[in-house]
Amino acid sequence: MAKFxxxxxxxxxxxxxxxxxxxxxxxxxxxxxxxxxxxDSPRGRxxxxxxxxxxxxxxxxxxxxxxxxxxxxxxxxIACPSAVKYTDIMFITREIMAEANxxxxxxxxxVNTINNAxxxxxxxxxxxxxxxxxxGVEAPIKDKADMVYFVGCVTSYSGRIQGVAQAxxxxxxxxxxxxxxxxxxxxxxHPLKLEGATKEFKKVAEHNVKMIEETGATKxxxxxxxxxxxxxxxxxxxxxxxxxxxxLHFSQILDEYIKKGKLKIPKFESKVTYHDPCELxxxxxxxxxxxxxxxxxxxxxxxPIERGKEGFCCGGGGLLKVTDSQLSESIANKRLExxxxxxxxxxxxxxxxxxxxxxxxxxxxxxxxxxxxxxxxIAQRLGLM
Amino acid sequence: xxxxxxxxxxxxxxxxxxxxxxxEELMVYECDGQTFFKSMPDVVVLPxxxxxxxxxxxxxxxxxxxxxxxxxxxxxxxSAVPIRGGVVIAFxxxxxxxxxxxxxxxxxxxxxxxxxxxxxxxxxxGFFYAPDPASYTVSSIGGNIAHNAxxxxxxxxxxxxxxxxxxxxxxxxxxxxxxxxxxxxPPGYDLVGLMVGSEGTLGIVTKAVVRILRKPPATAVILAIxxxxxxxxxxxxxxxxxxKLPAVIEFMDKxxxxxxxxxxxxxxxxLDAEAILLFEVDGFEDELDVQSEKxxxxxxxxxxxxxxxxxxxxxxxxxxxxxxxxxxxxxNLAPSYVVDDGTIPRSxxxxxxxxxxxxxxxxxxxxxxxxxxxxxxLHPIILYDPRVEGKEQEAxxxxxxxxxxxxxxxxxxxxxxxxxxxxxxxxxxxxxKDELKRMLFIKEIFDPKGLCNPGKIFPEKEVKILAS
Numbered sequence: 001m002a003k004f005x006x007x008x009x010x011x012x013x014x015x016x017x018x019x020x021x022x023x024x025x026x027x028x029x030x031x032x033x034x035x036x037x038x039x040d041s042p043r044g045r046x047x048x049x050x051x052x053x054x055x056x057x058x059x060x061x062x063x064x065x066x067x068x069x070x071x072x073x074x075x076x077x078i079a080c081p082s083a084v085k086y087t088d089i090m091f092i093t094r095e096i097m098a099e100a101n102x103x104x105x106x107x108x109x110x111v112n113t114i115n116n117a118x119x120x121x122x123x124x125x126x127x128x129x130x131x132x133x134x135x136g137v138e139a140p141i142k143d144k145a146d147m148v149y150f151v152g153c154v155t156s157y158s159g160r161i162q163g164v165a166q167a168x169x170x171x172x173x174x175x176x177x178x179x180x181x182x183x184x185x186x187x188x189x190h191p192l193k194l195e196g197a198t199k200e201f202k203k204v205a206e207h208n209v210k211m212i213e214e215t216g217a218t219k220x221x222x223x224x225x226x227x228x229x230x231x232x233x234x235x236x237x238x239x240x241x242x243x244x245x246x247x248l249h250f251s252q253i254l255d256e257y258i259k260k261g262k263l264k265i266p267k268f269e270s271k272v273t274y275h276d277p278c279e280l281x282x283x284x285x286x287x288x289x290x291x292x293x294x295x296x297x298x299x300x301x302x303x304p305i306e307r308g309k310e311g312f313c314c315g316g317g318g319l320l321k322v323t324d325s326q327l328s329e330s331i332a333n334k335r336l337e338x339x340x341x342x343x344x345x346x347x348x349x350x351x352x353x354x355x356x357x358x359x360x361x362x363x364x365x366x367x368x369x370x371x372x373x374x375x376x377x378i379a380q381r382l383g384l385m
Numbered sequence: 386x387x388x389x390x391x392x393x394x395x396x397x398x399x400x401x402x403x404x405x406x407x408x409e410e411l412m413v414y415e416c417d418g419q420t421f422f423k424s425m426p427d428v429v430v431l432p433x434x435x436x437x438x439x440x441x442x443x444x445x446x447x448x449x450x451x452x453x454x455x456x457x458x459x460x461x462x463x464s465a466v467p468i469r470g471g472v473v474i475a476f477x478x479x480x481x482x483x484x485x486x487x488x489x490x491x492x493x494x495x496x497x498x499x500x501x502x503x504x505x506x507x508x509x510x511g512f513f514y515a516p517d518p519a520s521y522t523v524s525s526i527g528g529n530i531a532h533n534a535x536x537x538x539x540x541x542x543x544x545x546x547x548x549x550x551x552x553x554x555x556x557x558x559x560x561x562x563x564x565x566x567x568x569x570x571p572p573g574y575d576l577v578g579l580m581v582g583s584e585g586t587l588g589i590v591t592k593a594v595v596r597i598l599r600k601p602p603a604t605a606v607i608l609a610i611x612x613x614x615x616x617x618x619x620x621x622x623x624x625x626x627x628x629k630l631p632a633v634i635e636f637m638d639k640x641x642x643x644x645x646x647x648x649x650x651x652x653x654x655x656l657d658a659e660a661i662l663l664f665e666v667d668g669f670e671d672e673l674d675v676q677s678e679k680x681x682x683x684x685x686x687x688x689x690x691x692x693x694x695x696x697x698x699x700x701x702x703x704x705x706x707x708x709x710x711x712x713x714x715x716x717n718l719a720p721s722y723v724v725d726d727g728t729i730p731r732s733x734x735x736x737x738x739x740x741x742x743x744x745x746x747x748x749x750x751x752x753x754x755x756x757x758x759x760x761x762x763l764h765p766i767i768l769y770d771p772r773v774e775g776k777e778q779e780a781x782x783x784x785x786x787x788x789x790x791x792x793x794x795x796x797x798x799x800x801x802x803x804x805x806x807x808x809x810x811x812x813x814x815x816x817x818k819d820e821l822k823r824m825l826f827i828k829e830i831f832d833p834k835g836l837c838n839p840g841k842i843f844p845e846k847e848v849k850i851l852a853s
Binding site for chain 1: 405407408409410412413414416418419420431457458459475477478480497499520522523524645647648649650710711712713714715716717720721722
């Protein structure tokens with residue numbers, strides 16, 4: 001049996017046994033809310049996990065199809081009265097599934113892609129900084145700097161999301177930060193961890209940490225909550241040591257700049273709402289910072305239902321986009337409906353994946369609605385792009 | 386086993402995505418909220434309309450396949466366990482609110498809608514849906530109807546049957562039957578009342594008309610802490626006896642407190658108390674103080690260690706959320722539990738509570754008690770570790786003994802969780818042969834083939850004897 005985070009088999013089983021099958025998690029789960037299928041609920045996935053450990057069913061791809069539909073949004077952990085560590089269990093379970101070669105094809109392919117290309121798109125990794133050329137923004141690559149901007153795969157390579165990188169770079173320039181891109185950034189590896197590929201994840205972590213530490217930076221900033229989660233929480237765990245830099249999401253940096261009076265941003269007149277990315281809000285606990293930033297420029301901010309710690313997933317989490325893209329879209333549609341109900345004209349996001357999911361859902365449904373990243377919105381208000 | 390051609394017929398109704406037949410898909414439907422009873426279905430279907438349900442039932446009828454309707458699977462008596470295999474009709478996709486009629490204070494819903502979803506639409510104009518079992522954030526109205534669910538507020542507002550006025554049902558012969566409607570008190574036999582609490586054995590609910598009530602203008606919560614189970618128990622009947630009717634009187638003993646306080650829903654309850662009582666009073670602001678003063682006085686008279694009143698919404702919500710999470714919090718104390726829900730006359734609480742504690746200690750079980758004290762609806766939760774051989778059976782037996790004790794003091798074997806599989810053997814203890822015979826006549830009228838949720842409520846042996 002695989003080991004993870006010093007948990008032996010009995011500890012793993014104890015974690016699973018905490019679930020008393022009450023079902024309080026059901027309505028918190030985005031896949032269950034859309035499919036209504038018990039095996040695609042947190043309670044069902046835990047039941048299947050226990051059945052595998054008890055050898056009632058085989059560790060097989062058919063089971064993995066349900067376990068890998070989970071977006072790992074962790075909303076069930078908020079609903080669970082018994083404090084079941086659902087995501088911890090799923091990470092260990094996925095590690096076991098990966099060792100047994102029992103993962104869905106899409107997830108398996110993604111691991112191969114990252115191993116070979118060092119990014120999630122099978123692109124040439126030397127083209128990772130091409131967004132700098134496309135957007136025309138000034139983005140330094142220095143030997144030494146105070147701050148590293150860790151861009152992430154989606155922001156680096158996805159056409160319309162490259163505007164987020166442009167925005168972040170231009171704001172960092174505007175306030176005069178001593179910052180740099182990494183000379184050779186690799187995928188943060190969060191998707192590897194989500195797949196259960198711990199060895200490969202460790203390799204990626206070692207590389208990126210080496211790159212960052214070589215710059216002597218004390219701060220790493222990213223606009224991607226997935227990258228932030230990997231750098232801040234998952235790297236120290238997998239490497240077994242404390243890292244010499246602080247990891248911040250760009251919304252925290254913006255909040256800090258505004259507090260210190262470094263940014264004077266003209267007001268935004270449209271009615272806006274904010275979608276909490278799961279990894280940013282619930283998992284990293286960054287809920288108030290983006291709201292303070294938005295409220296500093298908007299008098300027409302409206303909260304959606306299912307927000308903050310209880311935020312509803314955009315459907316883009318976990319590996320769902322590669323394991324079941326149709327389900328991912330259905331969840332995004334559901335979330336969009338909740339955001340539309342606020343009556344807002346603009347949906348603000350703080351995650352490239354949420355941005356993509358919601359923008360795609362918007363184009364499928366209601367073209368008049370604008371989706372924008374918090375960094376882009378601020379850069380636009382400052383006239384930087 | 387269901388043959389391939391029957392599966393094809395079912396697939397022609399719901400399509401391949403809403404028909405589950407692989408082992409890992411079916412296994413998760415083998416039990417409900419209480420994992421003691423397990424039996425896998427042969428197939429699970431997820432209809433999206435009444436007509437699909439009719440077609441599914443017709444196929445089951447044609448081929449004599451047992452079937453049952455399942456909501457969220459949060460029931461605690463095995464009532465949603467397909468004990469003879471067959472078809473599970475899972476209602477998770479029928480979750481729309483069909484109509485909100487404020488003029489008549491009615492909401493029309495599909496069976497998988499939850500109580501808070503009804504309250505959410507009703508609250509737009511200051512209304513709410515009253516029945517609120519602990520599982521209400523996830524349990525379905527269909528399941529609530531099947532079990533005649535109660536909840537914290539049923540002391541003042543009544544149980545599910547008092548709030549369901551109309552039903553659309555698919556009967557075991559495939560007919561659609563419309564019962565009741567938006568109007569009050571229809572003449573003749575109360576068939577809606579017959580269906581509510583019948584645990585899905587007489588037909589399948591596909592639509593319900595429910596009543597919504599005006600939200601009370603003000604609410605307050607009183608938390609009374611006791612060092613003795615008997616003192617807390619005496620307080621309950623004394624409060625009712627003076628004519629004060631709180632909306633809620635909930636009881637939690639030290640183990641229930643420990644479970645909640647060990648988890649994410651901790652609400653600051655004292656771990657060294659033997660028991661706490663949670664009262665909720667509602668009405669006009671001035672009235673609250675009068676009600677509360679009397680309750681506080683009675684608590685003090687019965688040696689409450691402390692009595693506090695909360696009026697701030699956050700504080701009240703936190704306390705009530707802690708109470709509601711008690712069942713789900715049991716994972717903080719043990720991996721499994723058996724929970725019973727016998728009711729007893731309130732005045733018997735001081736007698737029964739210490740006996741339950743004593744029996745638990747004698748048999749080496751921790752028994753947590755968290756229940757609707759105002760109605761005398763007990764919920765002894767017998768905690769055990771299923772990995773220890775024989776414990777599960779022993780816990781179940783102890784549960785049945787507690788229910789027999791409830792009968793001995795003039796109570797019943799279930800308040801709201803249903804008879805299901807678990808308590809079927811106690812039906813002949815609770816009821817006379819004549820009563821059971823008449824109940825079985827009714828079952829026979831609706832379901833002559835015995836395919837609709839078979840093996841529930843009535844013990845098999847008894848059914849055969851009475852039928853002969």
